[in-house]
Amino acid sequence: MYTELLANIAILVLSGFVGFAVISKVPNTLHTPLMSGTNAIHGIVVLGALVVFGKVEHPSVLMQIILFVAVVFGTLNVIGGFVVTDRMLGMFKAKKPAAGEAQRSNESAKAGR
Numbered sequence: 001m002y003t004e005l006l007a008n009i010a011i012l013v014l015s016g017f018v019g020f021a022v023i024s025k026v027p028n029t030l031h032t033p034l035m036s037g038t039n040a041i042h043g044i045v046v047l048g049a050l051v052v053f054g055k056v057e058h059p060s061v062l063m064q065i066i067l068f069v070a071v072v073f074g075t076l077n078v079i080g081g082f083v084v085t086d087r088m089l090g091m092f093k094a095k096k097p098a099a100g101e102a103q104r105s106n107e108s109a110k111a112g113r
Helices: 001-022 027-057 061-091 100-109
Strands: none
Touching: 027 061
């Protein structure tokens, strides 16, 4: 039992290092598409957690609570990721001029003719 647990912990730690190394090499211009891709992966993970939650036969109360909390945190992660991605994409949208500025620019264009 302990060897399996230690192997799983070693895999978790190594995957953390590999993930950090891969993400740190991504250029700044590709972070937004990368975030969108990871949001899709998180959505699949939440679906997998729901499937596991439904397939466990006679789960204890503690297991039900842990599974429920995992699904809630996963869902919050997906929603937060989409909100952050939307804000980042909003920085690249062109600003619309205010109504008064648009009217003044139209009047100055007509006067210049």
